[in-house]
Amino acid sequence: MRRAVIAFTAFLGGLIFLLAVPAQAAAPDQGLRGSLKLQGQPVNGVKIVVTTESGQPVKEVTSNAQGTWEVPITDTGKYKVTLDVKTLPPNAEIRGGNAVRTPTVFSGNMSTVLFALQPKGGGGAAADTGTSSFWTQAAQLTFEGINLGLIIALAALGLSLIYGTTGLTNFAHGELVTLGALLAYLFNVTFGLHLIPAAIIAVIVGGMLGYLQDRLFWGQLRRRGTGTIAMMIISIGVALFLRYVFLIFFGGQTESFSQYTAQPGVQIGPISAAPKNFVAMGIELAVLIIVGIALLRTRTGKAARAVADNPALAASSGINVDRVIRIIWTTGGAIAALAGVMLGLSQNLKYTMGQDILLLIFAGVTLGGLGTAFGALVGSLVVGLFIQVSTLWVPPELKSLGALAVLIIVLLVRPQGILGRRERIG
Amino acid sequence: MDWITIISTTVKAAIGVETVLYALAAIGINIHFGYTGLLNFGQAAFMGVAGYGLAVTVAVMGLPFWLGIIVGLAAAVVLAIVLGIPTLRLRADYLAIVTIAAAEIVRLIFRSVAFKDIFGGSDGQRGFSDGFYALNPFPEGTYGIGWFSFNHRLLWVLLVGWILVGISCGIVYLLMKSPWGRVLKAIREDEDAVRSLGKNVFSYKMQSLILGGVIGCLGGFVYGLAFASVQPDIFGTETTFFAYTIVILGGAARVFGPVVGSMIFWVLLVLVNGLLSGAVESGIITFMSPVQVGPVRFILVGLGLILLLVYRPQGIFGDKREIAIDAR
Amino acid sequence: MRAETTTERKAAALAAFKDLARDPGVPKPDPILVVDNVVRRFGGLTAVEVEHVEIQRGSITALIGPNGAGKTTFFNQLTGFDTADGGTWAFNGNRMTGVPAHRVARAGMVRTFQLTKALSRLTVMENMRLGAQQQRGENFWRALIPSSWRGQEDAITEQAEELLARFKLDTKREDFAGSLSGGQRKLLEMARALMVKPELVMLDEPMAGVNPALTQSLLGHVKDLREQGMTVLFVEHDMDMVRDISDWVIVMAQGAIIAEGPPDTIMSDARVIDAYLGAHHDAPLSDKELEEQLHEAEEALEAEIEEETQK
Numbered sequence A: 001m002r003r004a005v006i007a008f009t010a011f012l013g014g015l016i017f018l019l020a021v022p023a024q025a026a027a028p029d030q031g032l033r034g035s036l037k038l039q040g041q042p043v044n045g046v047k048i049v050v051t052t053e054s055g056q057p058v059k060e061v062t063s064n065a066q067g068t069w070e071v072p073i074t075d076t077g078k079y080k081v082t083l084d085v086k087t088l089p090p091n092a093e094i095r096g097g098n099a100v101r102t103p104t105v106f107s108g109n110m111s112t113v114l115f116a117l118q119p120k121g122g123g124g125a126a127a128d129t130g131t132s133s134f135w136t137q138a139a140q141l142t143f144e145g146i147n148l149g150l151i152i153a154l155a156a157l158g159l160s161l162i163y164g165t166t167g168l169t170n171f172a173h174g175e176l177v178t179l180g181a182l183l184a185y186l187f188n189v190t191f192g193l194h195l196i197p198a199a200i201i202a203v204i205v206g207g208m209l210g211y212l213q214d215r216l217f218w219g220q221l222r223r224r225g226t227g228t229i230a231m232m233i234i235s236i237g238v239a240l241f242l243r244y245v246f247l248i249f250f251g252g253q254t255e256s257f258s259q260y261t262a263q264p265g266v267q268i269g270p271i272s273a274a275p276k277n278f279v280a281m282g283i284e285l286a287v288l289i290i291v292g293i294a295l296l297r298t299r300t301g302k303a304a305r306a307v308a309d310n311p312a313l314a315a316s317s318g319i320n321v322d323r324v325i326r327i328i329w330t331t332g333g334a335i336a337a338l339a340g341v342m343l344g345l346s347q348n349l350k351y352t353m354g355q356d357i358l359l360l361i362f363a364g365v366t367l368g369g370l371g372t373a374f375g376a377l378v379g380s381l382v383v384g385l386f387i388q389v390s391t392l393w394v395p396p397e398l399k400s401l402g403a404l405a406v407l408i409i410v411l412l413v414r415p416q417g418i419l420g421r422r423e424r425i426g
Numbered sequence B: 001m002d003w004i005t006i007i008s009t010t011v012k013a014a015i016g017v018e019t020v021l022y023a024l025a026a027i028g029i030n031i032h033f034g035y036t037g038l039l040n041f042g043q044a045a046f047m048g049v050a051g052y053g054l055a056v057t058v059a060v061m062g063l064p065f066w067l068g069i070i071v072g073l074a075a076a077v078v079l080a081i082v083l084g085i086p087t088l089r090l091r092a093d094y095l096a097i098v099t100i101a102a103a104e105i106v107r108l109i110f111r112s113v114a115f116k117d118i119f120g121g122s123d124g125q126r127g128f129s130d131g132f133y134a135l136n137p138f139p140e141g142t143y144g145i146g147w148f149s150f151n152h153r154l155l156w157v158l159l160v161g162w163i164l165v166g167i168s169c170g171i172v173y174l175l176m177k178s179p180w181g182r183v184l185k186a187i188r189e190d191e192d193a194v195r196s197l198g199k200n201v202f203s204y205k206m207q208s209l210i211l212g213g214v215i216g217c218l219g220g221f222v223y224g225l226a227f228a229s230v231q232p233d234i235f236g237t238e239t240t241f242f243a244y245t246i247v248i249l250g251g252a253a254r255v256f257g258p259v260v261g262s263m264i265f266w267v268l269l270v271l272v273n274g275l276l277s278g279a280v281e282s283g284i285i286t287f288m289s290p291v292q293v294g295p296v297r298f299i300l301v302g303l304g305l306i307l308l309l310v311y312r313p314q315g316i317f318g319d320k321r322e323i324a325i326d327a328r
Numbered sequence C: 001m002r003a004e005t006t007t008e009r010k011a012a013a014l015a016a017f018k019d020l021a022r023d024p025g026v027p028k029p030d031p032i033l034v035v036d037n038v039v040r041r042f043g044g045l046t047a048v049e050v051e052h053v054e055i056q057r058g059s060i061t062a063l064i065g066p067n068g069a070g071k072t073t074f075f076n077q078l079t080g081f082d083t084a085d086g087g088t089w090a091f092n093g094n095r096m097t098g099v100p101a102h103r104v105a106r107a108g109m110v111r112t113f114q115l116t117k118a119l120s121r122l123t124v125m126e127n128m129r130l131g132a133q134q135q136r137g138e139n140f141w142r143a144l145i146p147s148s149w150r151g152q153e154d155a156i157t158e159q160a161e162e163l164l165a166r167f168k169l170d171t172k173r174e175d176f177a178g179s180l181s182g183g184q185r186k187l188l189e190m191a192r193a194l195m196v197k198p199e200l201v202m203l204d205e206p207m208a209g210v211n212p213a214l215t216q217s218l219l220g221h222v223k224d225l226r227e228q229g230m231t232v233l234f235v236e237h238d239m240d241m242v243r244d245i246s247d248w249v250i251v252m253a254q255g256a257i258i259a260e261g262p263p264d265t266i267m268s269d270a271r272v273i274d275a276y277l278g279a280h281h282d283a284p285l286s287d288k289e290l291e292e293q294l295h296e297a298e299e300a301l302e303a304e305i306e307e308e309t310q311k
Helices: A002-025 A134-166 A173-190 A195-224 A228-250 A275-297 A299-309 A311-316 A321-346 A353-368 A373-392 A396-413 B003-013 B017-036 B043-060 B065-087 B092-111 B130-134 B152-177 B179-189 B191-196 B201-226 B237-250 B257-281 B290-311 C008-017 C071-078 C101-107 C124-131 C150-166 C182-195 C212-227 C239-245 C270-277 C287-309
Strands: A031-035 A047-052 A057-062 A068-072 A077-083 A092-094 A110-112 A117-119 A266-268 A271-273 B142-145 B148-151 C031-042 C045-056 C060-064 C086-091 C109-111 C200-204 C231-235 C248-253 C256-261
Touching (some): A031 A077, A047 A068, A057 A068, A134 A173, A134 A195, A134 A271, A134 A275, A134 A299, A134 A321, A134 A353, A134 A373, A173 A195, A173 A228, A173 A321, A195 A228, A195 A321, A228 A353, A228 B092, A228 B237, A228 B290, A271 A275, A275 A321, A299 A311, A311 A321, A311 C287, A321 A353, A353 A373, A353 A396, A353 B092, A373 A396, A396 B092, B017 B152, B017 B179, B017 B201, B017 B237, B017 B257, B043 B065, B043 B092, B043 B201, B065 B092, B065 B130, B065 B201, B092 B237, B148 B152, B152 B179, B152 B201, B179 B201, B191 B201, B237 B257, B237 B290, B257 B290, C008 C045, C008 C212, C045 C071, C045 C231, C045 C248, C060 C071, C060 C212, C071 C086, C071 C200, C071 C231, C101 C109, C124 C150, C124 C182, C150 C182, C182 C200, C182 C212, C212 C239, C248 C270, C256 C270
Parallel strands (some): A031 A110, C060 C231, C060 C248, C200 C231
Antiparallel strands (some): A031 A068, A092 A117, B142 B148, C031 C045, C248 C256
C-alpha cells in the first residue's frame, strides 16, 4: 500500500509538472479584468478604456466572445476604467448608469472590475426585446439544453460505469473533467497547437491518467478491501487536492481556448448558435453512441455490464474483473476529459468548472438510476434540458436549483431512477 | 520570519473561533456519520439556515436577538425533516448526494439576486449581533496572559462557544451510553437487523439527523456572531468536507473526537499558513506567490484526508477494532 | 435434550397434525399465522403466489423447496421487509398486511436472516440488550436521564445473561460480535431474537454456513424454543435436519405451496419429487432453471464474500 501512495504522489507530482508550464506563461501577474454579461449571455465587442488615475492612457481593449476582457498592468495603484457606452449592444445599458470605475491594482493580483448590464428600458429580468417570441426562445433553450445535457452525459457515463463496476461514488470525477479542459488549454494556448489536435491529446492523456489512477491508487485501495464509503470520502480528499492544485497552476481567472471562441452565430429555424456548437454536439453524440454500442456489442462492453451487475459472479464466470475495471477507468477518464474540452468550448475554462458541474452529473446519474449506463444518458439529457428550459421562468442564476430540486423529487417517487431496477431483497 | 506572530496565532488557533464552530459542526457530523452511519454532506446548509435565520430575523425583520436564535434552530429542524423524509429510507449514497444537492440549493438561494432583499445576495447580511454583545458580561478591554489575550468581544464569543461545545459533548456522552445511542450504533451496523428487533429505524435516523443538524447549526450561530455577518459562500460544500476531515482526524464515534480533531486541524492549518506566508514574504520560498499560500492549505487538507483514511481510518485516538468507517 | 423420549410439547404438536390432509393450505386446529393469496412479482417474474397456508401454534414447521422457490421472499413479505403486491395475512388473528417490519417484530413475530446480521461493532452483550422491548431509555428524552432507564437495563442484562449462558456465549459477552465465528453469530442472532420474547420465531436457514460441530447444539436450541411454548417456522435445505426437528413440513416451488405433510413421508410425495428433480428429469435445463442455478451460485458467492469481508 505504501507503494500505492508513493506512486500516486508521483503521479500527482507529474501532473503538477505538466500544469506548471502554463503557470509561467499564462495570465500576467497583476492587472484588471472583467466580464460583461446581459441576462447571462456574454456581450462581446464592447470597448473598455483603462487610464491611470491622472488620465494617462494605459490600454484599450474590447470584450471577447465570452464577454471577458483583461488588461495587464505593470505598476500597482489606482486606475480609471471607462466603458464606452456607444459600443454596447443597442438593447443594453449599464445598471446605475455610471460608466466609470476606479479600481486599485495590487501586486500579484487580478482585480475584477464590475459593470452590471441590464436590458434597456427596464430593470426587470423579463424585458423582452420583442424579436423573440416565447416559442422561439423555448426552441433555442431546448437546443442549448440538449447541448449541455450531452456534455453532462459524457461525464455521467464515466461516473456511472465506475460506480457500477467498483461501487465508488467518485466526488473527484468533476476534477477529471476540469483536467481534460486544462490539458487542452495547455496544449492549445501554452504550446500553441491548434485546438483540435490539442483536444485529441487532452483526451488521450485524460484516458492515460484514468488508467494510472486505477492502476496506482483506486485499484490498490480495492485490493486492501477499503469500504465504499471510505473510498467515497477519499475521493473527496482527491477532489479537494486536485482542485487547488489546478488553482495554483492555472489561477483563479476565466480563460478560453485560442480557436473557435468568437464565432458568429448561424440561424437555423428558430435556433441561433455558433457552428462550433453543432460540431461539438455531433462529436458528443457520436462518442456516446460509440460507447453505447461498445457496451452492448463488444466482449469488453458485455463484460463491463456483467461486472456492474455482479462482480463476484462475473469473476467466477471467467471475466478478468480488474482488467475490465481498468478499461472502464481509462474510458471514463478519456470521456470525462472530452466533456471538459466541450464544456470549455461552450462556456469557459475555470479551475472550478468540474466542481460546478459535478452535482449536475450526479443528478443525471441518479435520475437515470445509479450504475446503469444508459440511465445516465437519459438522466443527463433530462437534467440539461430542464436546466436550460427552466430559464424561461426562473432567473438564470437559479437554473441549477430546479435540476437539483427535481433530483430530490425523483428520489422521493422513484428512488431507483428512470431506468433503474427496484432492488430485490433477500 | 516573524516567529512570535506565527507561534502566537498558532497557539490561539487551538481555542479560536474557527476551532469552536468547526468542532460544533463536526460533533453534529459525528452523530450522523460516526454513530448512525448517515452520510450527511449538507452540514454547511444546517449552519447556513441557522446563521441566516438569526440574521434575517434580527437585521431584516427587526425582531429581538433571542427570537432570531429560535428561528435559526427551528430552521435547522425543518431542514432536517425536509431532507430526511425522502432520503432516510434510501441507501447511504443517495443521502450523500441529496444532502449535498440540498446544501447547494440553500446556498444558491442565499446568494441569488432574486432574494437579495431578504438574504442580501452574495454580500450576505450584517448588523444582527448587537443583541448578543449587549449580553456580554465582560467590560471593554483586553483579557488574558501573554499570547493568550483576547478583546472582550472575542472572549465573550469564545466563552459562549466553548460552553456550547461542552454541553454538546455532554449530551452526546449521555446519549451514546444510553439505550437510545445503542439503537443508533446498531443502525450503523445493519438497519435490517434493528428493524427485525422491533425498532422504528426511520424514526431513529430522523432523530439523529435532527440532533446532529441542530448541534451543527450552533456553529452557524457562532460564525455569524463572531464575525458579525453571514455570507452565502461561507456555507459551501468545502465547509462540510472540512468538518468530515475533522471527525475522521479525531476519530469517528468518539465523544471528544470532533473537538480534539478541530483543535489539531486548525492548529496545523494556521501553522502551515503562517510558515508558508512567512517563508514567501522573507524570500525563503521563491516559487510561490503570497496568493498561492491559500490554496496550499486546501491541498494539504485533501492530502490529509486521503492519507488518514488510507493509513489511520480510526483517527488519531480511535480504536482500530472499532473503526467507524463502513468496512463491509 | 435429545428426542429419545418425546416431550409433552412435541407430543401435543404431533397430535395436532395427526389426521391432517396432505393438501397445500390444509386448515390447522389452532393456527397462529394464516396467510391468504400473497403475491409478489419482480418485473415479469412471479416470485411468490401463495393461496392459503396456516401455521400451527406450538409446533416446529419447516418450509422447504428448491432454490428460487421464493421461500426467503415469502418470509420478507410476512415480516414486513418487502411489500407484497397483494394478499392478506393475520398473526394471532390480527391483520398484519402492510404493517412495517418493526411493528411485526413488536407483535411477536421475529425473524432471523439467511446471511447472519450480527451487529459487528457492538459487543455480544449490547447485541442482546438491543433485542429487549419497551426499554424506556430508547426514548430520546429519557435517554438523557440515566436514572430513568438504569433499573430496567439491569433487568434486561440479567435476562440476556441467562440466554447467553444457555447458548454458551457467556464467555464472549464483552467481545465484538464481529469477532465471533459464523456459527456463534447464528447462535447470537437466535438468542437476540429471543430477547424480543416472540411467540413466533422465523428462522431463515439457521444452519447455513454453520460448522457441523455446532449443528447439533443449534438443533437442540430450536427444539428448545418449542418446549418453551414458542412456535417456530424455518427455512432449510438440509433434509436430515428437517426430518430431525420439524413436526410438519410445507413445500414451496416456483412461488407456490405445492404440498404439506409430516417430515417422514413428505419426501416421497410425487409432487415434491417433481419439484426437486423437475417433472422432466431428462430434458435439458430451461432458461428459468438456468437462471435459478445462476441465482443459487450468486447467493453462495455472496455469502462467501460476506464471510470473507466480515473477518
